Amino acid sequence: MQTTTRVCVIGGGVVGCSVLYHLTKLGWSDVMLVERSELTSGSTWHAAGGFHTLNGDTNMAALQGYTIKLYRELEEITGMSCGLHHVGGVTLADNKDRFDMLVAERAKHRYMGLETEIVSPEEIAKIAPITNLDGIVGGLYDPLDGHLDPSGTTHAYAKAARMGGATIETHVKVEATTQRPDGTWDVVTNKGTIHAEHVVNAGGLWAREVGAMAGVYLPLHPMEHQYLVTEETPEIYERDTEHPHVMDPAGESYLRQEGRGLCIGFYEQPCRPWAVDGTPWDFGHELLPDDFDKIEDSITFAFKRFPVLERAGVKTVVHGPFTFAPDGNPLVGPVLGLRNYWSACGVMAGFSQGGGVGLMLAQWMIEGETERDTFAMDVSRFGNWITPGYTRPKVIENYQRRFSVSYPNEELPAARPHRTTPMYDIFTEMGAVWGQQFGLEVANYFAQGDEPTFETPSFRRSDAFAATAREVKAVRSKAGINEVQNFGKFRVTGEGARAWLDRIMAGRIPTAGRLSLTPMLSHKGRLIGDFTVSCASETEFYLTASYGSQAYHMRWFEQNALDDVRVENISDTLTGFQIAGPLARDILQACTRDDVASMRFMDVREMTVGQVACRVQRVSYTGDLGYEIYCDPMDQRQLWQTLWSEGQPKGLAPFGMRAMMSLRLDKFFGSWLSEFSPDYTAAETGMDRFISFKKNTNFIGRKAAEAERATPPHRQLCAFEVDADDADVVAYEPVFIDGTVQGFCTSGGYAHHSAKSIALALIPRDQAKDGLKVEIEILGSLRSATLISTPPFDADGSRMRG
Numbered sequence: 001m002q003t004t005t006r007v008c009v010i011g012g013g014v015v016g017c018s019v020l021y022h023l024t025k026l027g028w029s030d031v032m033l034v035e036r037s038e039l040t041s042g043s044t045w046h047a048a049g050g051f052h053t054l055n056g057d058t059n060m061a062a063l064q065g066y067t068i069k070l071y072r073e074l075e076e077i078t079g080m081s082c083g084l085h086h087v088g089g090v091t092l093a094d095n096k097d098r099f100d101m102l103v104a105e106r107a108k109h110r111y112m113g114l115e116t117e118i119v120s121p122e123e124i125a126k127i128a129p130i131t132n133l134d135g136i137v138g139g140l141y142d143p144l145d146g147h148l149d150p151s152g153t154t155h156a157y158a159k160a161a162r163m164g165g166a167t168i169e170t171h172v173k174v175e176a177t178t179q180r181p182d183g184t185w186d187v188v189t190n191k192g193t194i195h196a197e198h199v200v201n202a203g204g205l206w207a208r209e210v211g212a213m214a215g216v217y218l219p220l221h222p223m224e225h226q227y228l229v230t231e232e233t234p235e236i237y238e239r240d241t242e243h244p245h246v247m248d249p250a251g252e253s254y255l256r257q258e259g260r261g262l263c264i265g266f267y268e269q270p271c272r273p274w275a276v277d278g279t280p281w282d283f284g285h286e287l288l289p290d291d292f293d294k295i296e297d298s299i300t301f302a303f304k305r306f307p308v309l310e311r312a313g314v315k316t317v318v319h320g321p322f323t324f325a326p327d328g329n330p331l332v333g334p335v336l337g338l339r340n341y342w343s344a345c346g347v348m349a350g351f352s353q354g355g356g357v358g359l360m361l362a363q364w365m366i367e368g369e370t371e372r373d374t375f376a377m378d379v380s381r382f383g384n385w386i387t388p389g390y391t392r393p394k395v396i397e398n399y400q401r402r403f404s405v406s407y408p409n410e411e412l413p414a415a416r417p418h419r420t421t422p423m424y425d426i427f428t429e430m431g432a433v434w435g436q437q438f439g440l441e442v443a444n445y446f447a448q449g450d451e452p453t454f455e456t457p458s459f460r461r462s463d464a465f466a467a468t469a470r471e472v473k474a475v476r477s478k479a480g481i482n483e484v485q486n487f488g489k490f491r492v493t494g495e496g497a498r499a500w501l502d503r504i505m506a507g508r509i510p511t512a513g514r515l516s517l518t519p520m521l522s523h524k525g526r527l528i529g530d531f532t533v534s535c536a537s538e539t540e541f542y543l544t545a546s547y548g549s550q551a552y553h554m555r556w557f558e559q560n561a562l563d564d565v566r567v568e569n570i571s572d573t574l575t576g577f578q579i580a581g582p583l584a585r586d587i588l589q590a591c592t593r594d595d596v597a598s599m600r601f602m603d604v605r606e607m608t609v610g611q612v613a614c615r616v617q618r619v620s621y622t623g624d625l626g627y628e629i630y631c632d633p634m635d636q637r638q639l640w641q642t643l644w645s646e647g648q649p650k651g652l653a654p655f656g657m658r659a660m661m662s663l664r665l666d667k668f669f670g671s672w673l674s675e676f677s678p679d680y681t682a683a684e685t686g687m688d689r690f691i692s693f694k695k696n697t698n699f700i701g702r703k704a705a706e707a708e709r710a711t712p713p714h715r716q717l718c719a720f721e722v723d724a725d726d727a728d729v730v731a732y733e734p735v736f737i738d739g740t741v742q743g744f745c746t747s748g749g750y751a752h753h754s755a756k757s758i759a760l761a762l763i764p765r766d767q768a769k770d771g772l773k774v775e776i777e778i779l780g781s782l783r784s785a786t787l788i789s790t791p792p793f794d795a796d797g798s799r800m801r802g
């Protein structure tokens with residue numbers, strides 16, 4: 001057996017083999033894969049082999065599209081068959097909300113170039129004639145849907161990898177992974193030790209155990225899953241063409257032709273997690289016992305939807321486990337805190353996603369970054385707050401909701417509340433309706449009087465609309481207060497702190513007592529962060545950014561660490577409040593003996609507020625006069641008493657995230673992962689105005705940013721006022737200019753203060769002129785919209801800076 005390699009991939013399922021192939025495809029040939037048994041000995045061999053592009057996350061959908069198109073390439077390279085059946089598929093909608101969701105998906109597909117189509121019940125009758133259409137209002141047809149031979153496909157990946165120079169060792173079980181001081185790995189197996197520069201955990205059903213060998217907890221859990229194959233059915237074998245796939249979300253089933261019969265699988269509600277305390281090492285070539293009780297209701301429903309099933313006997317039952325992450329997306333990328341250790345697991349749809357996972361991981365390893373935003377599948381989207389006790393109920397929830405409608409304003413209930421601040425019970429008393437970010441409870445709004453204490457999920461303006469309007473009014477007319485717990489926060493200290501920040505951040509680093517806003521760029525000039533930097537002294541700085549991306553950002557800081565700089569993630573050890581609105585200054589002044597009036601916009605001061613030591617920053621994402629007041633969490637309730645008792649008589653009111661996201665639209669402020677994400681560059685999104693080309697440091701991404709400065713990018717972020725009805729832009733709606741799709745929305749919503757429906761969208765730069773008339777597709781209806789370049793609130797900044 002080879003004992004040194006650049007990359008050792010652990011696991012020969014479809015994912016490990018795809019990673020191996022993509023490493024060779026992108027140019028690394030000194031790579032190997034070890035498999036404890038034969039290839040496909042985990043979930044892979046018993047998969048139903050179905051593939052489809054539909055995914056609520058646009059980047060995941062694009063990667064699924066890539067995976068499906070890759071199979072022909074694999075067949076051509078290897079001369080092997082993947083057993084492809086490109087039969088197309090239809091997803092049924094049995095109610096208005098589900099239909100709305102499909103229509104919204106179709107709209108996204110327009111600018112992605114995917115040829116999906118909304119179909120009527122009459123058209124479904126022609127496409128999938130065995131379907132009982134009672135109650136069906138329509139569907140989404142995808143010509144790319146199909147199925148393949150799981151084993152043949154995995155072996156095709158393996159052969160293509162071998163042709164690229166990779167080695168595959170079967171019957172080699174990894175028993176330990178230990179890191180050497182230089183960051184390389186000893187992969188200890190039953191056949192000897194392999195010294196590898198990089199390790200990839202593609203252990204599938206055993207990924208938890210393989211992760212534990214390196215001291216890593218990977219949040220995934222296996223679930224039992226069952227599909228049935230029927231005896232021959234005349235309605236199927238008498239057809240001239242193969243019957244397409246039918247996804248029936250109401251029945252939580254997927255159905256397709258298998259030989260001369262049918263194959264139907266279920267995501268049943270009484271589902272069961274498998275191997276809670278660990279996957280047995282002697283498992284792999286067997287199935288779980290048939291369990292018809294678990295799927296009894298699903299079968300009854302399926303008999304009604306597809307009456308032909310009632311007459312068809314069951315030929316085979318396949319019941320096996322496969323893994324899920326808490327949100328159902330894969331866990332991919334470098335693992336925080338471990339050099340050269342990569343995750344490629346938690347892939348619940350290996351035949352839809354495996355190709356994309358392999359491509360992204362190979363790009364990350366070889367080119368240092370991926371070509372698109374991978375946050376939806378980045379292992380760093382979960383922090384070290386996650387435990388098996390949290391993962392399990394979330395995975396069950398995800399399995400049960402596999403076919404549920406996902407709404408943009410939905411907050412999923414399982415495993416909550418998980419993390420709370422000291423304000424949780426006080427705010428709950430005050431009517432807080434909670435959402436969740438990165439495991440932390442965050443108030444969405446505060447219900448008063450007969451306002452709903454649960455926000456009904458909806459694609460349209462929700463029943464929290466009035467409460468949000470009330471909170472926005474309080475902020476703009478007097479003052480509002482909310483917590484700053486959901487900012488990612490970092491402390492940067494040391495002799496080299498300023499020089500390090502000057503290299504990591506593209507913008508100006510402020511002097512003591514001041515703040516600055518700055519983008520953080522990747523080497524290729526993509527946006528990987530938008531930060532507020534606060535300077536306490538030349539050797540002490542504070543950074544704030546997105547709370548949900550704190551592990552993502554910390555990983556980047558670690559990858560670019562220097563000896564004379566210390567970076568600490570203090571997101572949960574620094575908390576506090578922000579107060580914003582025209583009376584914010586008066587309220588803060590009433591709480592402190594320090595001189596608040598002399599604080600300029602973007603100043604930072606140490607201050608005693610009431611009896612609490614605070615750091616106060618004069619800045620606010622609401623676009624209003626505002627202050628962020630940071631303190632120790634142990635002092636937070638005391639600080640609250642002071643601010644609330646002084647502020648309430650002056651009209652201070654609590655406000656939540658719904659109001660915050662509405663307030664920012666008055667000023668066209670972008671938000672992280674919507675406008676600002678690795679999918680976009682600084683010049684595309686206007687963040688280039690915060691880049692300091694004057695500073696004489698070679699900040700990361702400088703070359704790319706300078707190139708963009710010389711030749712501006714093709715597209716530009718613009719704001720639109722939309723002639724909306726009862727639904728606003730959410731994200732990814734297509735923008736039609738002169739009747740053709742030329743752009744898409746990044747986010748939007750209703751700006752209550754300015755009483756406008758606002759959309760932010762990327763469109764061709766040469767079209768970006770004030771007054772441009774466009775159409776934006778919202779829930780299937782083309783709404784006219786006008787480009788506006790002047791923010792409807794405080795355009796001259798007098799309120800914010802005054």
Ligand SMILES: Cc1cc2nc3c(=O)[nH]c(=O)nc-3n(C[C@H](O)[C@H](O)[C@H](O)COP(=O)(O)OP(=O)(O)OC[C@H]3O[C@@H](n4cnc5c(N)ncnc54)[C@H](O)[C@@H]3O)c2cc1C
Pocket residue numbers: 010011012013014015016034035036037038039040041042043044045046047048049050051172173174175202203204205206207210225226227284318319320321322344345346347348349350351352353
């Ligand atoms: C009943 C059923 C139906 C399914 N239908 C579909 C479908 O229609 N479409 C679809 O896309 N997906 C489907 N899936 C899911 C699909 O099977 C998985 O997404 C996919 O197989 C995951 O592949 P993997 O490579 O990540 O993991 P696995 O297939 O589990 O592979 C992991 C490999 O790692 C090896 N390994 C683990 N630990 C070690 C070690 N210490 N040393 C060496 N080797 C090790 C294992 O032996 C195994 O071969 C289905 C799953 C089930 C259970």
